[in-house]
Amino acid sequence: MIPTSFDYVRAKSLKDALKAMGKSTKVIAGGHSLLPLLRFRLAQPETLVDIGQLRELKGIKRAGGGVKIGAATTYRELLESTELKALYPLIGEVTEHIGDLQVRNAGTIGGGLAHADPAADMPPVMLVLDATFVLQSKGGKRSVTARKFFKGPFTTAMKPTELLTEIQLPAPAKGAGTGGGGGGVRELRAGGVGIRAGGSRRADHSRQGDDHARGPGIHRARGHAVPRPCGCEAGGHPGPGGADRRSRCGVRRRCRGERRHPRFGGVPDASRDGGRAAGARPGARPGGVVRLDFSGAPEIAAPPAEVWKRLLDHEFVASVAPGVESVEPIDDRHFKVISGFGVGAVKVKFQLDVELSEVKPPKSLKMSAHGKAPGSGVDVSTTLEIEPIPPNRSRLKWSATSEVRGTVASVGARLLKGTAKKLTEHFWDTFAARVGEGARFK
Numbered sequence: 001m002i003p004t005s006f007d008y009v010r011a012k013s014l015k016d017a018l019k020a021m022g023k024s025t026k027v028i029a030g031g032h033s034l035l036p037l038l039r040f041r042l043a044q045p046e047t048l049v050d051i052g053q054l055r056e057l058k059g060i061k062r063a064g065g066g067v068k069i070g071a072a073t074t075y076r077e078l079l080e081s082t083e084l085k086a087l088y089p090l091i092g093e094v095t096e097h098i099g100d101l102q103v104r105n106a107g108t109i110g111g112g113l114a115h116a117d118p119a120a121d122m123p124p125v126m127l128v129l130d131a132t133f134v135l136q137s138k139g140g141k142r143s144v145t146a147r148k149f150f151k152g153p154f155t156t157a158m159k160p161t162e163l164l165t166e167i168q169l170p171a172p173a174k175g176a177g178t179g180g181g182g183g184g185v186r187e188l189r190a191g192g193v194g195i196r197a198g199g200s201r202r203a204d205h206s207r208q209g210d211d212h213a214r215g216p217g218i219h220r221a222r223g224h225a226v227p228r229p230c231g232c233e234a235g236g237h238p239g240p241g242g243a244d245r246r247s248r249c250g251v252r253r254r255c256r257g258e259r260r261h262p263r264f265g266g267v268p269d270a271s272r273d274g275g276r277a278a279g280a281r282p283g284a285r286p287g288g289v290v291r292l293d294f295s296g297a298p299e300i301a302a303p304p305a306e307v308w309k310r311l312l313d314h315e316f317v318a319s320v321a322p323g324v325e326s327v328e329p330i331d332d333r334h335f336k337v338i339s340g341f342g343v344g345a346v347k348v349k350f351q352l353d354v355e356l357s358e359v360k361p362p363k364s365l366k367m368s369a370h371g372k373a374p375g376s377g378v379d380v381s382t383t384l385e386i387e388p389i390p391p392n393r394s395r396l397k398w399s400a401t402s403e404v405r406g407t408v409a410s411v412g413a414r415l416l417k418g419t420a421k422k423l424t425e426h427f428w429d430t431f432a433a434r435v436g437e438g439a440r441f442k
Helices: 014-020 034-039 075-080 082-087 089-095 101-106 109-115 122-128 185-190 304-311 314-320 407-411 413-440
Strands: 007-010 025-028 047-050 060-063 066-070 132-137 140-145 150-152 163-169 258-260 266-268 289-296 324-329 334-343 346-360 364-373 376-389 393-406
Touching (some): 007 014, 014 132, 014 163, 025 034, 025 109, 060 082, 075 089, 075 101, 082 089, 089 122, 109 122, 289 413, 304 314, 304 376, 304 393, 304 413, 314 324, 314 413, 334 364, 346 376, 393 407, 393 413
Parallel strands (some): 025 047
Antiparallel strands (some): 060 066, 066 163, 289 393, 324 334, 346 364, 376 393
16 A cells, blocks of 8 residues: 655754654654554654654763663664673663564664554663653753653653654663573563563562562563463463463463464464454454444433533534544534544544434434545444433433454554543543533533
8 A cells, every 4th residue: 555645854953853843743764663554554644754864863872871872773783882782781682683684774772662562672671771761842852761751552751743862771780780581582572571680580470560570679561561362471480491380371382362473472363363352342353353342321410401412513522522623514414524543653534424313302312433544444333322310410321332444453453442442431521521511601
């Protein structure tokens, strides 16, 4: 598939790059994560800013006992750095397993960190090394620790107008060392990465979280590991090679419904589990189709007549709905809607046909939406019922069933349920609050 049209800006300086930044801008350096999204039209920026050749964003230098790494520094340059080999050997151990030769030659450390893929190798390393990231915009600079930078899968603390310009690593503690806890990169993929300090190698595999350890100075960065589809966890101490003797599958064993990653780890295989996304209900069908069911019943500080009036006001509903760009009424029951939807780094724009049916004022109605985006489709059916609560309040009972097909379902399967649930619940809760506020000031 060919990407949508965009303006290409090859920045000659950091100032040029910052000047071009905006809400509809994407930044490219190595491009190995972004180019596939552009080709599938899962990212549709208005402007693409190329910072890959900015020398001011490259380089590795000592600073106050630690190291500063330019965000556009390639993985190859990390591997060749004598400073990193001496102070942080874990970085080299992990980097040599990232992608292939071409990826390591062109891919940049800043690009991988900004992408925040939960299956990536480098984010956990930055967490356990207590790295600090320098973010810069036209308005100035700010520093964010790695623990606060990563907000979730494909989500960071960066604002649309900011660039990640530098990674700062603190001086290692005296006598401390780092290692892969016996399993090396394999452990990073299969449940966490162990950091060895003061000669201790025993990472605690039986506890959860970002900073649980057995013994002082040992940290685990588990938030960026690929989850095991069978849901098993390691219990007790690691056995030979890092595999847990008491775990149900061990680090090296293949879990049911998992295919091996080319570099040791595993990712969910839709062909083996019937096409179900993580968290999707069992009704999902194979072939990149995910079914989602949500419901709620917010109480509204307004009488049923007012709630009904707002439900039929398409301009009011559009002002509350996340991602809605435009609504064109065909008649009082049919509408053309353009709405954006994002699952992590995957962003698509749906063209929707919305219909109101089974209208029983002022008690209930059914809202159906059918739409498509490049390579994707969606069908949503929502049932609404207004229940009076004396003397002047209402309860809005809603239930929504969605079916998402195509690239969005395949690429964003791990994140789809959580994102859709959050957006849907937020929409109806906001609708209820806004209707209640309007009634209170009448």
